[in-house]
Amino acid sequence: MLLFQPLQHRALSLATRAWVPAMVPWRSNEEGEATDAVRAWYGRFADGRPGAIVVEATGVRDVKSGPLLRIGDERFVPALAEVAAEVRRRSEGRTRLYIQLIDFLGIRRRPEKAAWVRRFWKPAARHRERLCAAEGGEAWLELDEVALRERALLLPHARFLSALDAREVEELEMGWRERVVDTHLPHIADLPRVLPPLFAAAARRARDAGFDGVELHCAHAYTLASFLSRTNDRADGYGGTNEARARLPLEVLRAVRAAVGEDFVVGARILGEECIAGGSTIDDAKDHALRLARAGLDFLSISRGGKFEDARQPKVGEAAYPYTGPSGHACMPTIKSHGDPRGANLHLSRAIRATLRGAGLATPVVGAGGIDSSALAERALAEGACDIVGAARQSLADPDWWWKIEHSREHEVRRCSYTNYCEGLDQRHKQVTCRLWDRDHRAHDADGALLLSHDGKRRLLAPPWRPR
Ligand SMILES: Cc1cc2nc3c(=O)[nH]c(=O)nc-3n(C[C@H](O)[C@H](O)[C@H](O)COP(=O)(O)O)c2cc1C
Numbered sequence: 001m002l003l004f005q006p007l008q009h010r011a012l013s014l015a016t017r018a019w020v021p022a023m024v025p026w027r028s029n030e031e032g033e034a035t036d037a038v039r040a041w042y043g044r045f046a047d048g049r050p051g052a053i054v055v056e057a058t059g060v061r062d063v064k065s066g067p068l069l070r071i072g073d074e075r076f077v078p079a080l081a082e083v084a085a086e087v088r089r090r091s092e093g094r095t096r097l098y099i100q101l102i103d104f105l106g107i108r109r110r111p112e113k114a115a116w117v118r119r120f121w122k123p124a125a126r127h128r129e130r131l132c133a134a135e136g137g138e139a140w141l142e143l144d145e146v147a148l149r150e151r152a153l154l155l156p157h158a159r160f161l162s163a164l165d166a167r168e169v170e171e172l173e174m175g176w177r178e179r180v181v182d183t184h185l186p187h188i189a190d191l192p193r194v195l196p197p198l199f200a201a202a203a204r205r206a207r208d209a210g211f212d213g214v215e216l217h218c219a220h221a222y223t224l225a226s227f228l229s230r231t232n233d234r235a236d237g238y239g240g241t242n243e244a245r246a247r248l249p250l251e252v253l254r255a256v257r258a259a260v261g262e263d264f265v266v267g268a269r270i271l272g273e274e275c276i277a278g279g280s281t282i283d284d285a286k287d288h289a290l291r292l293a294r295a296g297l298d299f300l301s302i303s304r305g306g307k308f309e310d311a312r313q314p315k316v317g318e319a320a321y322p323y324t325g326p327s328g329h330a331c332m333p334t335i336k337s338h339g340d341p342r343g344a345n346l347h348l349s350r351a352i353r354a355t356l357r358g359a360g361l362a363t364p365v366v367g368a369g370g371i372d373s374s375a376l377a378e379r380a381l382a383e384g385a386c387d388i389v390g391a392a393r394q395s396l397a398d399p400d401w402w403w404k405i406e407h408s409r410e411h412e413v414r415r416c417s418y419t420n421y422c423e424g425l426d427q428r429h430k431q432v433t434c435r436l437w438d439r440d441h442r443a444h445d446a447d448g449a450l451l452l453s454h455d456g457k458r459r460l461l462a463p464p465w466r467p468r
């Protein structure tokens with residue numbers, strides 16, 4: 001089968017084309033450490049012996065980030081090294097282990113309206129004028145600020161919103177969120193100076209921990225993707241044209257390469273399209289792919305959507321989540337959003353791969369999105385939709401599925417139902433499990449224990465599958 005053919009490109013050396021893309025399982029702790037549960041999670045995927053596993057989005061900064069896995073300091077290295085060793089042991093050296101490196105900007109929960117109006121809103125002359133225009137008369141001009149805030153709270157909601165700037169409406173309705181175009185904020189203006197060394201140091205730590213490579217997270221709603229986005233109109237040489245938007249990801253790539261050398265895998269995940277109004281299209285993605293591939297990237301993984309811009313309005317006290325709107329559904333296609341999500345995003349990896357090959361570039365392309373059978377995987381490889389088959393949720397539903405296929409036991413594969421129970425847990429930062437197996441408490445985990453979720457109700461790892 002094509003799926004089990006090896007692949008060699010520059011530093012990338014895979015025993016098979018079976019690939020488990022990054023998935024955040026919320027197994028770390030408030031310190032961002034690779035806990036025993038993190039190790040067990042990746043060990044379980046290694047049982048299926050894919051060609052590669054990409055460890056979840058891992059923060060490159062040494063700042064508190066809730067239970068997000070982190071690699072922003074040397075102290076994270078020993079526990080990450082245990083994860084790498086576990087994957088090597090459980091796959092008998094077959095599975096390559098990469099780690100996805102992420103940077104993200106600030107985001108806050110949706111505020112309670114009265115608190116926002118009283119504490120965060122900064123009423124200015126333009127607001128007073130808009131309120132006067134909407135209400136008639138000049139009463140708003142004379143009110144002191146406290147009275148103005150209180151009176152504004154009595155307005156019908158829509159009328160109050162009409163007096164605000166677009167960013168203020170978003171702050172109130174969705175929660176405050178930074179963007180890469182907020183260059184009036186010094187730390188945002190400074191991103192091009194700050195990020196390359198942060199990513200480079202993180203990649204060097206990954207190498208020290210025994211990983212086989214890194215994947216630069218240039219997809220979805222995060223900083224490097226936002227630089228690549230067509231919505232990025234920074235005026236400092238890092239926004240506007242395709243060339244300028246790709247400049248920071250390329251500078252990050254060069255810094256990372258300088259830190260880890262040519263014999264360590266450096267790949268990237270990018271979006272085939274953003275799926276938001278005014279966002280990047282497949283033509284932008286082809287251009288980004290060419291620039292990154294020419295700069296010496298070892299692989300390109302293609303995703304889609306997953307943006308904040310069209311996210312569902314969060315409840316008060318919760319933060320917006322980039323996988324809840326139409327672009328989010330494009331990222332993790334479901335039965336509900338797509339009818340049949342199988343292979344839903346392969347047209348994008350196919351187009352990008354064709355562009356690379358047309359330019360004489362052999363950079364391997366990872367395709368993903370609803371791949372759940374050997375037939376689909378084989379077709380994707382045979383037809384040139386990708387060089388490597390990524391399956392995230394199917395691997396969560398059944399981590400042994402690659403092994404079962406390879407050993408003619410595909411009839412035993414537990415198929416993903418693509419209803420996104422797992423994603424719903426991710427959204428609430430709850431330990432991610434699969435509805436197909438998390439209530440099955442009969443079988444113990446490989447080490448004889450049974451790891452359970454914080455509430456004691458769900459098993460945290462797919463039941464072991466023994467007949468070998
Ligand atoms: C629970 C969960 C967490 C995810 N976390 C990440 C992540 O950390 N980084 C990333 O690039 N994609 C992430 N994804 C997206 C997947 O890697 C994949 O692109 C998507 O699920 C579509 O592939 P699939 O149909 O094979 O699941 C996540 C998906 C799920 C379901």
Ligand code: SF4
Nearest residue numbers: 416417420422434435
């Ligand atoms: S929870 Fe549902 S969508 Fe997620 S992996 Fe399991 S079957 Fe698939």
